[in-house]
Amino acid sequence: xxxxxxxxxxxGIGPEIMREVRHVIDWLESRRxxxxxxxxxxxxxxxxxxxxxxxxxxxxxxxxxxxAVLFGSVGDPKWAHVGFEKRPEVAxxxxxxxLGLFANLRPAKVFDALVDASTLKPDVVRGLDIMIVRxxxxxxxxxxxxxxxxxxxxxxxxxxxxxxxxxxxxxxxxVAFDLARxxxxxxxxxxxxxxxxxxxxxxxxxxxxxxxxxxxxxLSHMLADNCxxxxxxxPRQFDVIVTGNLFGDLxxxxxxxxxxSLGMLPSATLGAVRENGxxxxxxxxxxxxAPDIAGQGIANPIAQILSFxxxxxxxxxxxxxxxxxxQAVSNVLESGLRTADIMSEGMARVGTSVMxxxxxxx
Amino acid sequence: xxxxxxxxxxxGIGPEIMREVRHVIDWLESRRxxxxxxxxxxxxxxxxxxxxxxxxxxxxxxxxxxxAVLFGSVGDPKWAHVGFEKRPEVAxxxxxxxLGLFANLRPAKVFDALVDASTLKPDVVRGLDIMIVRxxxxxxxxxxxxxxxxxxxxxxxxxxxxxxxxxxxxxxxxVAFDLARxxxxxxxxxxxxxxxxxxxxxxxxxxxxxxxxxxxxxLSHMLADNCxxxxxxxPRQFDVIVTGNLFGDLxxxxxxxxxxSLGMLPSATLGAVRENGxxxxxxxxxxxxAPDIAGQGIANPIAQILSFxxxxxxxxxxxxxxxxxxQAVSNVLESGLRTADIMSEGMARVGTSVMxxxxxxx
Ligand SMILES: CC(C)[C@H](C(=O)O)[C@@H](O)C(=O)O
Ligand SMILES: CC(C)[C@H](C(=O)O)[C@@H](O)C(=O)O
Numbered sequence: 001x002x003x004x005x006x007x008x009x010x011x012g013i014g015p016e017i018m019r020e021v022r023h024v025i026d027w028l029e030s031r032r033x034x035x036x037x038x039x040x041x042x043x044x045x046x047x048x049x050x051x052x053x054x055x056x057x058x059x060x061x062x063x064x065x066x067x068a069v070l071f072g073s074v075g076d077p078k079w080a081h082v083g084f085e086k087r088p089e090v091a092x093x094x095x096x097x098x099l100g101l102f103a104n105l106r107p108a109k110v111f112d113a114l115v116d117a118s119t120l121k122p123d124v125v126r127g128l129d130i131m132i133v134r135x136x137x138x139x140x141x142x143x144x145x146x147x148x149x150x151x152x153x154x155x156x157x158x159x160x161x162x163x164x165x166x167x168x169x170x171x172x173x174x175v176a177f178d179l180a181r182x183x184x185x186x187x188x189x190x191x192x193x194x195x196x197x198x199x200x201x202x203x204x205x206x207x208x209x210x211x212x213x214x215x216x217x218x219l220s221h222m223l224a225d226n227c228x229x230x231x232x233x234x235p236r237q238f239d240v241i242v243t244g245n246l247f248g249d250l251x252x253x254x255x256x257x258x259x260x261s262l263g264m265l266p267s268a269t270l271g272a273v274r275e276n277g278x279x280x281x282x283x284x285x286x287x288x289x290a291p292d293i294a295g296q297g298i299a300n301p302i303a304q305i306l307s308f309x310x311x312x313x314x315x316x317x318x319x320x321x322x323x324x325x326x327q328a329v330s331n332v333l334e335s336g337l338r339t340a341d342i343m344s345e346g347m348a349r350v351g352t353s354v355m356x357x358x359x360x361x362x
Numbered sequence: 363x364x365x366x367x368x369x370x371x372x373x374g375i376g377p378e379i380m381r382e383v384r385h386v387i388d389w390l391e392s393r394r395x396x397x398x399x400x401x402x403x404x405x406x407x408x409x410x411x412x413x414x415x416x417x418x419x420x421x422x423x424x425x426x427x428x429x430a431v432l433f434g435s436v437g438d439p440k441w442a443h444v445g446f447e448k449r450p451e452v453a454x455x456x457x458x459x460x461l462g463l464f465a466n467l468r469p470a471k472v473f474d475a476l477v478d479a480s481t482l483k484p485d486v487v488r489g490l491d492i493m494i495v496r497x498x499x500x501x502x503x504x505x506x507x508x509x510x511x512x513x514x515x516x517x518x519x520x521x522x523x524x525x526x527x528x529x530x531x532x533x534x535x536x537v538a539f540d541l542a543r544x545x546x547x548x549x550x551x552x553x554x555x556x557x558x559x560x561x562x563x564x565x566x567x568x569x570x571x572x573x574x575x576x577x578x579x580x581l582s583h584m585l586a587d588n589c590x591x592x593x594x595x596x597p598r599q600f601d602v603i604v605t606g607n608l609f610g611d612l613x614x615x616x617x618x619x620x621x622x623s624l625g626m627l628p629s630a631t632l633g634a635v636r637e638n639g640x641x642x643x644x645x646x647x648x649x650x651x652a653p654d655i656a657g658q659g660i661a662n663p664i665a666q667i668l669s670f671x672x673x674x675x676x677x678x679x680x681x682x683x684x685x686x687x688x689q690a691v692s693n694v695l696e697s698g699l700r701t702a703d704i705m706s707e708g709m710a711r712v713g714t715s716v717m718x719x720x721x722x723x724x
Contacts, residue, residue, distance in 0.1 A: 157527045
């Protein structure tokens with residue numbers, strides 16, 4: 001039976017880089033005998049323009065029905081004036097929360113061919129391979145009470161609440177420990193337990209899960225401010241990092257920028273396994289919608305293509321096909337093709353579609 | 363009349379680097395005719411050991427009575443087992459809150475002589491000079507409700523609350539705009555207004571203060587995750603950054619690590635101006651207590667000495683003496699002396715006291 005995909009290109013460069021993935025999918029259908037049943041829909045600014053909301057309930061239902069969601073990116077300065085409830089970002093936040101996508105996996109990897117793209121010295125980042133596991137349905141992103149209230153004297157008070165429960169921490173910790181076993185077997189748990197009780201609970205629960213279920217994995221703890229420093233000082237000390245929603249937001253962006261090639265980095269966000277053995281999952285590039293270069297045909301499609309490879313690997317267990325795509329990307333880079341964002345001297349500068357075609361050909 | 367200083371060396375390397383500041387003070391007394399009335403007391407682990415609490419009310423009172431507080435650093439793994447209320451960090455948190463020290467000024471500056479100490483490429487960080495203004499008595503550090511509660515099923519729930527009011531944001535924004543006028547006249551305000559209402563209020567209030575009082579200063583806004591990336595991608599785009607307590611904690615540590623020489627960076631935390639024209643203020647190095655090298659006589663005393671120079675500049679308006687100290691530090695570096703943390707080939711490696719003496723001699 002056909003694999004059901006929901007494809008949500010979103011805003012900015014989303015549609016043009018997603019087009020290149022469609023070529024990869026076509027190839028897999030004609031050459032590898034896979035069969036995809038693809039539904040495409042609007043999210044973010046694109047959905048606001050058409051329907052007046054950043055995401056429709058119907059799209060959430062389609063996401064539930066799909067084997068996996070392939071997401072582009074949302075966000076467009078054009079919609080900066082809409083209210084807090086309507087901003088394009090609501091699309092991704094709602095997908096995460098409604099599908100229970102609690103574990104965001106963000107690899108930060110330095111490709112040998114691109115080691116010079118980093119602003120850090122090559123000796124500091126060569127071979128870097130960090131996996132950040134970020135909790136994505138809890139913490140201060142979703143806690144209540146929240147909002148802005150007007151005080152009697154006319155001034156205002158803005159409030160958000162960070163909440164974490166034992167079970168929320170346990171499940172994301174398990175994902176991190178599981179992943180570590182397939183990598184270098186080390187997990188670093190990050191919080192601010194010296195200031196926040198929610199961080200103290202985080203540390204206790206991670207310590208507990210480790211002792212009871214994963215004592216073969218090496219566990220360390222680090223304060224979030226120190227982690228930000230250590231990422232700059234010596235990022236290769238890390239294997240898997242597990243952290244909450246807000247710290248994960250900053251630290252994963254920081255980690256990806258260490259590679260100097262954001263346009264290369266995919267991510268996966270996974271939910272709980274259901275009775276039928278399936279789990280909801282969404283795959284998206286780490287980079288944003290890049291409105292400044294949208295529509296020019298110069299965006300790098302690799303992160304979106306590698307997100308699709310992650311989808312094949314995690315949601316569909318198609319290891320061979322995932323490897324083929326990753327190898328093709330690597331070969332094309334070795335051959336010297338570069339989009340503008342990763343361009344360096346002596347390489348051949350190409351646009352979105354030439355890069356996409358080259359990967360399909362490989 | 364004598365200048366009243368409260369000196370709080372704290373834990374780890376605190377006492378040994380503070381000793382070098384005392385030599386600088388002696389020199390100022392004998393050669394520049396200044397007169398200091400110095401009280402020294404215990405905080406952090408040192409206070410826990412002696413009094414069973416991280417800071418005594420008496421010390422807070424002494425801090426109120428002083429013209430300024432010179433702080434070393436707190437934190438000691440020996441005290442990891444004490445409860446949340448007793449941890450050494452409470453000393454600095456309580457000083458900030460009780461004295462109303464709401465604006466933490468953290469310069470991140472690359473010294474020409476040390477540009478190679480950074481893990482970033484010299485071309486990316488040469489001449490870097492960022493001033494982070496971090497709010498330090500509000501936000502999630504102090505908001506209520508907070509704590510860990512046990513749920514009916516025995517599992518737990520950890521909660522912290524981020525709160526910002528109009529007036530809290532206004533006063534720290536003014537400090538940032540004021541500083542920008544004396545620098546490159548640019549302020550970047552950082553929050554997560556796309557996810558947090560407290561961040562939305564932050565952005566609105568900063569925009570307001572700017573329009574009403576500082577429209578000559580250039581203001582931009584940036585999301586905290588993007589800011590973490592931009593600091594790695596192109597840190598020299600920033601002049602003054604103003605942000606809340608938690609983001610400021612991470613981003614200022616990140617910014618200081620860009621310089622590669624944490625042991626060089628001072629900070630000031632300032633409170634509101636009182637009726638007598640004075641304001642409470644605390645000066646401390648950015649680096650921590652570094653328990654791993656404490657007592658070995660190898661710690662870099664420069665951040666502590668430069669913190670004292672900031673004290674002379676901001677609290678006592680002794681610009682000339684502050685300049686003398688900063689110039690002396692710069693000359694000693696040019697002459698090739700280096701403590702272990704900033705050592706590089708061809709330089710002369712020295713310990714804490716030789717470095718301190720060299721600066722006094724200069
Ligand atoms: C778009 C935004 C709401 C989102 C977040 O803050 O989680 C983004 O920055 C991310 O990291 O996926
Ligand atoms: C010691 C700790 C409580 C403190 C903080 O988190 O504010 C420190 O990291 C700092 O930045 O001064």
